[in-house]
Amino acid sequence: GAAGVPGFGAFRNWLEWVQNSKKIMGFKPTVDFLNLCASPNTSLQTYLRAIIHEVMRTLDADRCSIFFVDDMRKEVWCVGSLDMEPFKLDWAKGIVGMVANEGQIVNLPDAHDHPAFDGEIEKKTGYRVKG
Numbered sequence: 189g190a191a192g193v194p195g196f197g198a199f200r201n202w203l204e205w206v207q208n209s210k211k212i213m214g215f216k217p218t219v220d221f222l223n224l225c226a227s228p229n230t231s232l233q234t235y236l237r238a239i240i241h242e243v244m245r246t247l248d249a250d251r252c253s254i255f256f257v258d259d260m261r262k263e264v265w266c267v268g269s270l271d272m273e274p275f276k277l278d279w280a281k282g283i284v285g286m287v288a289n290e291g292q293i294v295n296l297p298d299a300h301d302h303p304a305f306d307g308e309i310e311k312k313t314g315y316r317v318k319g
Contacts (some may be wrong), residue, residue, distance in 0.1 A: 217245060236268035251315065257288045264288045272313060280307035
């Protein structure tokens with residue numbers, strides 16, 4: 189059998205190594221992201237961009253925005269997005285405001301069907317929310 193063939197064990201080890209290498213390489217984007225975030229030299233903009241891309245990659249999303257909540261002014265600030273300049277919203281407005289105000293995560297099949305949906309940002313960007 190194959191066990192008697194000289195070098196077959198080395199081939200089997202090589203094949204296992206290749207398969208394990210593919211598994212390990214699947215973690216490379218996450219490792220790169222963590223290295224970037226852990227670096228004291230990473231700027232806030234680079235950090236925000238990295239988070240946006242990692243969230244998009246992990247969730248297989250076509251968009252992601254990062255909002256900071258200002259409790260004092262009762263506003264949410266979009267501080268990171270792929271194609272929008274930073275902007276602020278009253279936290280009583282839209283789904284983002286609702287999430288900031290209530291502190292609850294929402295996962296909607298169609299944001300347009302939610303009573304808190306506000307299409308103002310869609311009008312500004314021309315991008316239609318898909319979920």
